[in-house]
Amino acid sequence: MADLNPFRLWRGLLALPNESRPKTIAIAFLVSAICAVLVTGATVMLRPIQAQNRSVEQQARLEALLAEIPGLTQILAQSDDMTLSTVVVDLLRAEAAQDITPETLPAALADTASWTQLSPQQDIANLGSRANLKQIYLLRGPDEQVKVVILPVSGTGYGGPIEAMVAVADNMNTVAGLTVLSHGETPGLGARITEPAWRQQFSGKRIADDTGAVRLTVARGGGSSEFEVDAITGATRTSTAMAKMLQFWLGPQGYGPLLQAIRRGEF
Structure with a gap:
């Protein structure tokens, strides 16, 4: 029966040679997944700030437009x-x-x-x-x-x-x-x-x-x-x-x- 213990799997992956294709693919996948999580989290956290900045900029544009009339x-x-x-x-x-x-x-x-x-x-x-x-x-x-x-x-x-x-x-x-x-x-x-x-x-x-x-x-x-x-x-x-x-x-x-x-x- 396959050993699915994540710690043993991780140690086994690290033990593979650096030129090993499975190790390269696995590390690339993990790095991509971590980056995707970080980018998504940053987007969610910054969205309210971006919306507020757009609102402030829109208000400034409106005031400038009215001032030019x-x-x-x-x-x-x-x-x-x-x-x-x-x-x-x-x-x-x-x-x-x-x-x-x-x-x-x-x-x-x-x-x-x-x-x-x-x-x-x-x-x-x-x-x-x-x-x-x-x-x-x-x-x-x-x-x-x-x-x-x-x-x-x-x-x-x-x-x-x-x-x-x-x-x-x-x-x-x-x-x-x-x-x-x-x-x-x-x-x-x-x-x-x-x-x-x-x-x-x-x-x-x-x-x-x-x-x-x-x-x-x-x-x-x-x-x-x-x-x-x-x-x-x-x-x-x-x-x-x-x-x-x-x-x-x-x-x-x-x-x-x-x-x-x-x-x-x-x-």
């Missing part, structure tokens, strides 16, 4: 009754999501039913699929009316995924500000989408025309209309990707119906 700093300084709140919205219904909070949102998005596959014609931002649940931010005035709505947007640029936030003014048809959270664009070219001088061109630009068609775009050689922003010289593909991303999210497949609901006073 023309005239808003003065409004905030004059009134202590402006409040910034967050809500998870259901894009399929253009309303606040039922029983979903920012804390439970990641778990809800783990369900494939919470995503919508996009056709090539719809997917101008190169997303593949769109989350039906999104966390947005509402800045309300003393009268509880929404003054600014801040929307997370994403797409695919020349160098990979782009994550950003766009602020929309109270008429729900004018860009109030834009900030880029992350990107993989080329330094000195596409990476200039993070520069304030380029981002701030979006402030005051109209989103859609009188028919409701989203017209916000970038233009080579200078944006001359109320819908256009200058493209970045030498980074046409990145500029176009930013425009397509905003067109998608501010249009009917993204936040368009939600913006209409906010305009009607449903939030």
Whole structure:
């Protein structure tokens, strides 16, 4: 009958020659298992810290975005009754999501039913699929009316995924500000989408025309209309990707119906 005493097995393994194949395989397996346990443990232990750091960074980005909106700093300084709140919205219904909070949102998005596959014609931002649940931010005035709505947007640029936030003014048809959270664009070219001088061109630009068609775009050689922003010289593909991303999210497949609901006073 085989001896299964772990101590004897371990001593027997160590007694094998170093060039022994069974010993090499066993030691490699043990080292891999120990490393996997350590990495998993570190990931679990650090997850709350990482989540807290992301939350702090997100708050800092929001404050920076609000500070860049023309005239808003003065409004905030004059009134202590402006409040910034967050809500998870259901894009399929253009309303606040039922029983979903920012804390439970990641778990809800783990369900494939919470995503919508996009056709090539719809997917101008190169997303593949769109989350039906999104966390947005509402800045309300003393009268509880929404003054600014801040929307997370994403797409695919020349160098990979782009994550950003766009602020929309109270008429729900004018860009109030834009900030880029992350990107993989080329330094000195596409990476200039993070520069304030380029981002701030979006402030005051109209989103859609009188028919409701989203017209916000970038233009080579200078944006001359109320819908256009200058493209970045030498980074046409990145500029176009930013425009397509905003067109998608501010249009009917993204936040368009939600913006209409906010305009009607449903939030």
